[in-house]
Amino acid sequence: MMNTANKKNSVVLSAYLVFFIVHTNQTGVGIAGxxxxxxxxxxxxxxxSIIISYIGMAVVVYAMCYIxxxxxxxxxxxxxxxxxxxxxxxxxxxxLVLYLxxxxxxILLGYTEIVQAWIFPDLETWAIVLILLLISIYGVYGGIKTxxxxxxxxxxxxxxxxxxxxxxxxxxxxxxxFPIMEASPKELLLGAYKTSFTxxxxxxxxxxxxxxxxxxxxxxxxxxxxFFTFALIFxxxxxxxxxxxxxxxxxxxxxxxxxxxxxxFPNLERFEFLAVSLWLVIILPNTLFMLWAATKGLKRxxxxxxxxxxxxxxxxxxxxxxxxxKRANINEFVDIVGLFGFYSIFVxxxxxxxxxxxxxxxxGGVQTR
Amino acid sequence: MKKIxxxxxxxxxxxxxxxxxxxxxxxxxxxxxxxxxxxxxxSIIYYEFDPLHPxxxxxxxxxxHTSKGVRQKENLASSRRLVSGQLRVAIYxxxxxxxxxxxxxxxxxxxxxxxxxxxxxxSKPQAxxxxxxSQESEDVTNAGTFLYDLIxxxxxxxxxxxxxxxxxxxxYYSEGxxxxxxxxxxxxxxxxxxxxxxxxxxxxxxxxxxxDSFYLKLLLDPFEAGSTEIILPKEKVNEYILTSNNKQKxxxxxxxxxxxxxxxxxxxxxxxxxxxIKIKVKSRMQEISENYDLGNPEAIKxxxxxxxxxxxxxxxxxxxxxxxxxxxxxxxGNYYRAKVGYDTFSKEExxxxxxxxxxxVKIDVEILRTGVMD
Numbered sequence: 001m002m003n004t005a006n007k008k009n010s011v012v013l014s015a016y017l018v019f020f021i022v023h024t025n026q027t028g029v030g031i032a033g034x035x036x037x038x039x040x041x042x043x044x045x046x047x048x049s050i051i052i053s054y055i056g057m058a059v060v061v062y063a064m065c066y067i068x069x070x071x072x073x074x075x076x077x078x079x080x081x082x083x084x085x086x087x088x089x090x091x092x093x094x095x096l097v098l099y100l101x102x103x104x105x106x107i108l109l110g111y112t113e114i115v116q117a118w119i120f121p122d123l124e125t126w127a128i129v130l131i132l133l134l135i136s137i138y139g140v141y142g143g144i145k146t147x148x149x150x151x152x153x154x155x156x157x158x159x160x161x162x163x164x165x166x167x168x169x170x171x172x173x174x175x176x177x178f179p180i181m182e183a184s185p186k187e188l189l190l191g192a193y194k195t196s197f198t199x200x201x202x203x204x205x206x207x208x209x210x211x212x213x214x215x216x217x218x219x220x221x222x223x224x225x226x227f228f229t230f231a232l233i234f235x236x237x238x239x240x241x242x243x244x245x246x247x248x249x250x251x252x253x254x255x256x257x258x259x260x261x262x263x264x265f266p267n268l269e270r271f272e273f274l275a276v277s278l279w280l281v282i283i284l285p286n287t288l289f290m291l292w293a294a295t296k297g298l299k300r301x302x303x304x305x306x307x308x309x310x311x312x313x314x315x316x317x318x319x320x321x322x323x324x325x326k327r328a329n330i331n332e333f334v335d336i337v338g339l340f341g342f343y344s345i346f347v348x349x350x351x352x353x354x355x356x357x358x359x360x361x362x363x364g365g366v367q368t369r
Numbered sequence: 370m371k372k373i374x375x376x377x378x379x380x381x382x383x384x385x386x387x388x389x390x391x392x393x394x395x396x397x398x399x400x401x402x403x404x405x406x407x408x409x410x411x412s413i414i415y416y417e418f419d420p421l422h423p424x425x426x427x428x429x430x431x432x433x434h435t436s437k438g439v440r441q442k443e444n445l446a447s448s449r450r451l452v453s454g455q456l457r458v459a460i461y462x463x464x465x466x467x468x469x470x471x472x473x474x475x476x477x478x479x480x481x482x483x484x485x486x487x488x489x490x491x492s493k494p495q496a497x498x499x500x501x502x503s504q505e506s507e508d509v510t511n512a513g514t515f516l517y518d519l520i521x522x523x524x525x526x527x528x529x530x531x532x533x534x535x536x537x538x539x540x541y542y543s544e545g546x547x548x549x550x551x552x553x554x555x556x557x558x559x560x561x562x563x564x565x566x567x568x569x570x571x572x573x574x575x576x577x578x579x580x581d582s583f584y585l586k587l588l589l590d591p592f593e594a595g596s597t598e599i600i601l602p603k604e605k606v607n608e609y610i611l612t613s614n615n616k617q618k619x620x621x622x623x624x625x626x627x628x629x630x631x632x633x634x635x636x637x638x639x640x641x642x643x644x645x646i647k648i649k650v651k652s653r654m655q656e657i658s659e660n661y662d663l664g665n666p667e668a669i670k671x672x673x674x675x676x677x678x679x680x681x682x683x684x685x686x687x688x689x690x691x692x693x694x695x696x697x698x699x700x701x702g703n704y705y706r707a708k709v710g711y712d713t714f715s716k717e718e719x720x721x722x723x724x725x726x727x728x729x730v731k732i733d734v735e736i737l738r739t740g741v742m743d
């Protein structure tokens with residue numbers, strides 16, 4: 001089975017695409033409203049928290065790449081089976097799949113909420129989720145090449161939005177940043193911890209790794225990807241802290257989108273409607289990769305066809321999402337997913353890397369292939 | 370599969386969304402709020418899209434307890450569905466503004482339909498009267514767009530502080546700064562900007578006339594193309610006046626334009642508190658009421674000094690005026706807070722502390738050009 005998998009994978013993607021995969025998966029619904037979450041913890045020093053969380057990201061990426069390099073052509077699901085045996089490995093895999101599906105649902109609900117709050121207040125939740133799922137199913141049916149293509153295109157279609165931050169910069173009140181370092185180290189760390197909820201998504205590296213051509217360059221591109229994400233989040237948070245005054249930012253749910261409200265063009269008076277619509281392109285790589293990775297995992301566990309699994313999981317997600325109507329419930333759910341994701345993505349790879357390292361030492365030079 | 374997906378998408382997209390055909394909507398361009406016997410009196414000017422009548426605006430008024438309640442009642446009085454996506458200006462009667470308006474403004478910023486670049490203003494008469502008179506007036510065809518243009522034009526000409534919804538909220542929610550809004554009045558058949566209205570938090574506490582508001586703008590917004598008129602006592606620049614062609618004995622009148630400014634505010638002392646304000650002004654002299662020796666560098670220098678001194682005097686007067694009203698439109702509280710930190714800063718304490726504030730003002734004026742003549 002392993003050989004056929006290798007043949008089928010037959011290394012299709014260039015290493016530089018890792019940058020787009022990591023970056024587009026990290027940016028999603030979260031970046032639309034991350035500012036107040038960090039601000040609530042770290043106050044005007046929110047930007048320091050982001051730097052701390054970036055250091056964490058870089059370490060995690062290093063750990064992930066170390067694990068992947070040791071096993072060469074395997075994804076995380078296969079590595080679990082190899083490390084912990086079939087039963088325990090599959091249980092861990094199932095937990096991971098559960099996280100991926102919950103993450104998928106969190107993204108869908110998050111975007112649904114944005115659409116409902118900003119453009120179509122009376123569009124039903126299930127309708128939006130259904131449309132998004134249909135696109136995702138269609139994309140996943142196209143295979144990994146299509147999915148990576150979407151993330152590549154999505155990046156270029158939306159990155160120019162960052163230039164629109166120039167307009168709010170003019171309204172910055174510089175006194176909002178002072179005094180610097182008022183937050184205690186504990187508050188800064190809490191802020192960094194909350195930031196990590198938004199930058200979840202770099203785990204996709206663990207699943208696409210077998211498909212990438214020049215494996216030795218994956219690490220560097222992954223690092224550039226997380227750095228770019230850091231720069232982006234830093235920029236939107238920095239501008240927002242100056243643009244809104246404290247209590248105002250605490251009340252603004254989607255600070256990034258609200259900042260777009262002051263951008264005006266002669267022929268487009270309300271830029272935020274365009275931004276909200278474009279946000280679909282930002283979240284699309286997220287939903288595609290999540291759905292793809294989750295079904296890939298299920299396929300590895302149950303040995304079923306991935307295409308039928310895509311349909312089954314989508315129906316499950318759709319049914320579950322019908323139960324979430326209230327903003328408060330969605331918030332709670334997203335927080336739980338974030339917490340879950342924090343431990344499985346940010347904390348877990350580090351002990352895993354240690355296990356892999358010990359195993360390597362014990363085998364003493366024996367090839368792990 | 371592709372075709373089925375396409376058909377599904379088409380059906381879903383068409384079915385769910387509430388349609389808004391333009392011919393069935395009334396586009397609200399201006400709203401006004403007043404206080405009447407404890408109830409909120411809302412007036413709305415809306416625009417009916419009709420190719421045959423290009424300027425078809427109508428006005429409705431109703432009473433309710435919340436501004437959205439006003440909207441619902443107004444909807445009952447209108448043949449079109451009222452939508453607020455094109456709202457340009459929200460006007461608050463001065464009486465209402467004195468009792469606090471944050472709850473009414475809050476609904477505007479909560480509503481994603483309303484742009485944050487809509488203007489807010491205070492009206493000296495009742496907002497209802499202002500809008501009613503403007504409806505009858507020949508000059509004003511659509512009060513919403515008229516007011517929007519009036520305010521935009523003056524903000525761009527650097528004679529008015531920008532009163533957008535965002536800036537109001539930014540000032541209101543910041544710990545140490547209070548909002549300001551333009552003060553409107555109805556005179557000689559048209560709407561005019563009479564000055565600015567100072568707020569303490571969300572309550573209007575006083576007003577400044579337009580010449581005073583110039584100095585406030587000098588501190589808050591770096592000027593790009595402002596202009597002003599200065600009155601200097603004659604004795605200060607007497608020696609360089611060649612021939613007196615003015616009947617005024619005591620004063621020289623000078624008009625400056627293309628004003629550019631650069632402001633630097635620092636907290637000198639936390640205890641008092643005392644602030645140092647340094648402003649650099651670069652300008653062009655446009656008009657002078659005497660035959661002044663403009664070719665002489667010494668004379669220009671004397672003039673610059675005299676203008677600087679006069680501006681300093683005026684600015685301190687304006688700052689003290691707003692201090693007495695209890696309004697902090699410049700945001701000295703923020704400069705103070707930036708030094709002491711959020712944890713030790715308290716809004717209530719600052720209010721008392723602010724009353725003792727001292728300002729040390731230094732204005733450097735540079736006259737770059739004097740027109741095409743010396």
